[in-house]
Amino acid sequence: MAFWDYANPTRFLRLVQIVLPWLVGLCVITFAVGLYMSFQAPEDYQQGQTIRIMYIHVPAAWLCMMCYTVMSLSSIGTLVWKHPLADVSAKSAAPIGAAFTFMALLTGSLWGKPMWGTYWVWDARLTSVLVLLIMYLGLMTLWRTMDDPIKAGKAAAVLTLVGALNLPIIKFSVDWWNTLHQPASVIRLDGPTIHPDQLWPLLVMALAFTLLFFVLHLMAMRNEIMRRRVRALRMRAASIAHPGTAAATAQPAE
Amino acid sequence: MDLGPHSGFIIASYALCFLTVLGLIAWVRIDKRLQDRALKELADQGITRNRPDTRKQ
Numbered sequence: 001m002a003f004w005d006y007a008n009p010t011r012f013l014r015l016v017q018i019v020l021p022w023l024v025g026l027c028v029i030t031f032a033v034g035l036y037m038s039f040q041a042p043e044d045y046q047q048g049q050t051i052r053i054m055y056i057h058v059p060a061a062w063l064c065m066m067c068y069t070v071m072s073l074s075s076i077g078t079l080v081w082k083h084p085l086a087d088v089s090a091k092s093a094a095p096i097g098a099a100f101t102f103m104a105l106l107t108g109s110l111w112g113k114p115m116w117g118t119y120w121v122w123d124a125r126l127t128s129v130l131v132l133l134i135m136y137l138g139l140m141t142l143w144r145t146m147d148d149p150i151k152a153g154k155a156a157a158v159l160t161l162v163g164a165l166n167l168p169i170i171k172f173s174v175d176w177w178n179t180l181h182q183p184a185s186v187i188r189l190d191g192p193t194i195h196p197d198q199l200w201p202l203l204v205m206a207l208a209f210t211l212l213f214f215v216l217h218l219m220a221m222r223n224e225i226m227r228r229r230v231r232a233l234r235m236r237a238a239s240i241a242h243p244g245t246a247a248a249t250a251q252p253a254e
Numbered sequence: 255m256d257l258g259p260h261s262g263f264i265i266a267s268y269a270l271c272f273l274t275v276l277g278l279i280a281w282v283r284i285d286k287r288l289q290d291r292a293l294k295e296l297a298d299q300g301i302t303r304n305r306p307d308t309r310k311q
Contacts (some may be wrong), residue, residue: 049258114260219282226289
């Protein structure tokens with residue numbers, strides 16, 4: 001069976017049913033190990049114990065960008081290949097991405113107060129991440145304003161790709177502008193600048209967050225496929241009750 | 255474990271992240287239940303994907 005065969009929602013749902021329990025188990029175990037390592041790691045000579053906030057802040061920040069990357073790739077799938085699951089994937093990822101962005105901003109603020117003396121500054125990194133949160137909320141609103149999921153999906157795909165311009169701005173904002181936010185210390189050309197005792201908990205927590213994203217994304221995609229089936233069936237029911245009215249606008253679930 | 259003078263910020267960070275993740279899990283689970291219920295209601299009316307033009311009398 002080719003990878004593209006999973007574009008069929010029924011096959012995809014069957015795959016989700018098999019994969020999901022394993023992913024959930026792996027996610028729980030990784031979180032347990034990651035949290036244990038996070039609180040066993042030595043404190044930082046400058047940040048002290050507040051380095052523990054980094055073990056959730058950094059993975060949340062990475063994931064909020066990864067989630068938007070997934071949405072952008074899905075949007076290309078919607079616009080170029082009209083892939084049946086691409087639109088479902090993009091729509092399902094938006095609330096998860098918004099939640100991760102919210103977590104990144106929140107934990108960043110709670111770290112900033114004791115370390116910088118302020119919860120918020122309008123520097124390039126913080127502002128561009130706030131713009132990302134607004135993009136997520138805007139896309140979620142756009143999907144809700146249109147009844148037809150296919151039309152909404154196309155409009156949202158265009159807006160998602162326009163918003164993708166923000167991703168390199170977020171990533172390189174600390175290099176391009178003079179920001180209060182520190183430059184990258186893990187993903188660097190010359191290697192991480194963090195001590196391995198503090199790097200490993202961070203990487204395990206990043207893996208846990210990534211697994212959490214995939215678990216929630218698969219569950220949300222399954223719900224979205226079911227929602228579209230409900231819609232198509234309701235349209236069919238309406239067309240039976242009132243022939244010639246609803247059938248013309250009905251969209252198939254697959 | 256002593257989290258030092260900024261323990262409030264550390265605990266608040268973890269607690270709020272935990273609540274956000276809990277919210278996401280609740281969202282997907284409640285949504286799944288709603289869609290399951292809607293599909294069941296339609297099936298009870300005889301509207302299924304397998305038999306498009308039949309309804310229970």
